[in-house]
Amino acid sequence: xxxxxxYRPLPITQVEKWxxxxxxxxxxxxxxxxxxxxxxxxxxxEVLLFxxxxxxxxxxxxxGGEIYVGGGTDAQKAAGFDDTVEDFxxxxxxxxxxxxxxxxxxxxxxxxxxxxQWLKDQGVPYRGNYLPGKVIEPTDDSTLIWSGSxxxxxxxxxxxxxxxxxxxxxxxxxxxxxxxxILERRAxxxxxxxxxxxxxxxxITDGDAIAGAVVRIDNKDRFVRARKGVVLATGGxxxxxxxxxxxxxxxxxxxxxxxxxxxxxxxELGVSVGGDAIHMDQFFTTCPWTIPAEQAHGVFVxxxxxxxxxxxxxxxxxxRCAVDQPGGKVYLLLDSAHFTRPLDLAGITIAGTGETWEExxxxxxxxxxTLSATMHFYNExxxxxxxxLFDKQPPILKALDQSPFVALECNFQTSYFxxxxxxxxxxxxxxxVLGRSGAPIPGLYAAGRCTSGLPAWGHGYSSGLSLxxxxxxxxxxxxxxxxx
Numbered sequence: 508x509x510x511x512x513x514y515r516p517l518p519i520t521q522v523e524k525w526x527x528x529x530x531x532x533x534x535x536x537x538x539x540x541x542x543x544x545x546x547x548x549x550x551x552x553e554v555l556l557f558x559x560x561x562x563x564x565x566x567x568x569x570x571g572g573e574i575y576v577g578g579g580t581d582a583q584k585a586a587g588f589d590d591t592v593e594d595f596x597x598x599x600x601x602x603x604x605x606x607x608x609x610x611x612x613x614x615x616x617x618x619x620x621x622x623x624q625w626l627k628d629q630g631v632p633y634r635g636n637y638l639p640g641k642v643i644e645p646t647d648d649s650t651l652i653w654s655g656s657x658x659x660x661x662x663x664x665x666x667x668x669x670x671x672x673x674x675x676x677x678x679x680x681x682x683x684x685x686x687x688x689i690l691e692r693r694a695x696x697x698x699x700x701x702x703x704x705x706x707x708x709x710x711i712t713d714g715d716a717i718a719g720a721v722v723r724i725d726n727k728d729r730f731v732r733a734r735k736g737v738v739l740a741t742g743g744x745x746x747x748x749x750x751x752x753x754x755x756x757x758x759x760x761x762x763x764x765x766x767x768x769x770x771x772x773x774x775e776l777g778v779s780v781g782g783d784a785i786h787m788d789q790f791f792t793t794c795p796w797t798i799p800a801e802q803a804h805g806v807f808v809x810x811x812x813x814x815x816x817x818x819x820x821x822x823x824x825x826x827r828c829a830v831d832q833p834g835g836k837v838y839l840l841l842d843s844a845h846f847t848r849p850l851d852l853a854g855i856t857i858a859g860t861g862e863t864w865e866e867x868x869x870x871x872x873x874x875x876x877t878l879s880a881t882m883h884f885y886n887e888x889x890x891x892x893x894x895x896l897f898d899k900q901p902p903i904l905k906a907l908d909q910s911p912f913v914a915l916e917c918n919f920q921t922s923y924f925x926x927x928x929x930x931x932x933x934x935x936x937x938x939x940v941l942g943r944s945g946a947p948i949p950g951l952y953a954a955g956r957c958t959s960g961l962p963a964w965g966h967g968y969s970s971g972l973s974l975x976x977x978x979x980x981x982x983x984x985x986x987x988x989x990x991x
Contacts (some may be wrong), residue, residue: 511709511721511728513775519713525732529555529700531988532720532733534707534773535740537565538683539955539977541690543738543938543985545629548697552735552989556694557705557722559768563691564684566742566766566927566956567974571644572675572682573654574978575961575971576623578616582651583669586637590669592616597666598657602972604964606786606929611961614936615979622979623673629693631686632676641803641903643795643822644970648676655969659820660898672971683974690978705729710737710776710951717780717950736950736988738938740981743928743956744771745790754787754930760830761792761924769927773957777932780951781942786959787930791968792830793823794917794924796853804845804905806885810834812868812878814885817897819904826924827965829917836918838871840864840882844909854923858916867912882907929965931958938984950991952984 511517531547533540536558547554577583577595596616600607615622627633638649645652654672656662675682695701704724711719711730719733744750745764750771752759778784796802807818807825809832816828829837838858849855859870868878888895889906916922932940932953939947954960955977962972 513709513772514779516710516712516780517721519711519718522711522730524730526729527555528732528734529553530733530735531738531985532557532731533738533740533985534720535565535742536563536691536701537740537742537955537977538567538687538690538974539565539981540738540740541687541694542978542981543740543954543988544694544699545690545697546982546985547989548694548699550986550989554699555731556699556701557707557731558701558703559706561703563687564767565687566769567977568684568687569765569767570683570974571680571970572677572686573644573672573971573974574626575654575671575969575975576619576673577669577671578620580620580623580673582633582635582637582673585635586651586670588669590671591667594667594669595619595671598662599961601662601665602655602964602967602969603961604967606789606959606963608959608963610936611980615961615975618979619975625982626978630689633673634676637670644680645674646679648678650674650676654821654971656820656824659900660817663900707741707772707776710780712780715949717948733950735991736952738984738988739773739777739932739940739951739953739957740955741773741957742766742769743931744774745769745927747771751928755790755928757788757830758790758926758928760919761926762920763923763925765925765927769956773953774931777940777951777953777957780948782940782948782951783933783943784931785933786963789929789963789965790926791823791827791929791962791965792924792926793826794853794855794922795822796849796855801845801847802839802841803903804907805839805841806882806907808838808840808878808881810836812873812881814881814897817894817899819899821969823968823970824966827968830919830924835920836916839915839917840867840907841913841915842907842909843911845905845907846913849915852923854918854921856916857913859914861912862910864912867914871914928956929959929962931956934958934980936983937987938980939987952988954980954984
């Protein structure tokens with residue numbers, strides 16, 4: 508076992524010899540680490556990249572390959588959407604909610620179009636077409652989709668809606684893997700030196716500055732000298748139960764973590780040298796098969812038979828608000844005109860049926876006049892195109908009055924509610940890790956899910972925000988480190 512710890516940095520005076528020397532050491536080889544390595548190499552720095560797994564990937568490779576971009580992309584213009592930088596930036600800030608980093612929203616809002624072109628320049632292909640409707644992600648190679656709550660309340664009131672999810676040209680789900688492959692190839696072609704099966708175990712300090720890292724390779728500790736800086740690109744902490752219990756206990760209400768060895772090591776390394784970990788209680792969750800296509804016309808109620816969300820918003824926002832409800836489950840109510848059976852892997856069951864909403868209410872063993880009153884009020888106003896309680900919008904707003912009726916049970920423990928953490932190190936717009944005083948820690952940079960970035964608030968997440976954040980701010984961190 509190694510004698511070094513992510514909780515305690517190693518002073519440079521205790522390093523007897525360097526096993527590796529470089530300008531920039533990048534820890535983690537998902538999209539964040541690849542983009543950091545690319546930009547550091549373009550800036551002329553030597554780069555060593557260390558990945559604990561046997562190859563690139565991380566959570567990025569498990570994604571749909573969707574990047575949140577707005578402000579007037581070619582795909583948006585071709586589809587007739589007049590998106591502006593101002594509306595795009597406003598939406599980013601709304602999506603960050605109480606956890607928003609306005610400076611990050613503003614710089615990404617200004618530079619997103621250039622970032623989109625940068626991705627293309629690295630070889631990332633985009634077909635350029637628009638796929639209308641409410642989908643989780645394309646099953647064909649379409650580019651542009653609605654991937655958030657842009658057209659839903661309260662967001663549409665403050666920023667003109669436009670679709671902003673841009674998906675890599677790839678047939679079927681899972682475009683994250685080919686995206687990472689392209690970025691890996693670019694990093695290698697530029698001369699970044701890659702070491703896999705290499706796990707970071709501690710940072711090395713020279714006074715207040717970061718001088719390198721201790722990396723475990725072949726069961727031996729290796730000492731890495733990083734003359735210009737270390738970039739942490741290690742992902743979140745969804746697989747670290749102790750950290751979740753300490754910082755994010757609400758995440759235990761759901762049961763299907765998504766990530767790739769996301770054990771919080773980068774956050775712990777940053778904190779060990781004075782980094783500030785913020786918004787650590789935030790997490791994303793979704794039961795995505797509840798809300799595409801016809802199901803979006805349904806109504807969600809809690810165990811008391813009360814609505815709690817406008818169901819036309821992004822499926823992750825619906826699910827995150829659902830998990831806030833008491834009783835360990837919620838119900839999705841549908842009529843015969845809008846019911847389709849969920850996929851088996853969703854773990855969603857039929858909890859009640861009836862020819863009237865009163866019969867459904869009785870099957871769910873709710874007090875008389877609860878759910879039925881909710882649906883009477885909802886239908887009365889939906890027929891007139893209004894939702895006075897939650898402002899659900901047409902055309903998704905529909906009266907549910909075609910019997911028979913059904914209540915689908917979404918149980919937080921037995922249904923498929925995938926989730927990942929959002930909190931992490933506080934960083935500047937250049938990817939510098941900030942201490943609790945707000946000052947940068949010299950020589951330490953971070954990006955992606957080990958930081959608190961654009962996707963900072965679980966209730967405001969939109970698909971593509973994580974890849975937007977990690978690719979753009981990974982570039983920022985790599986570039987800043989190279990120029991230190």
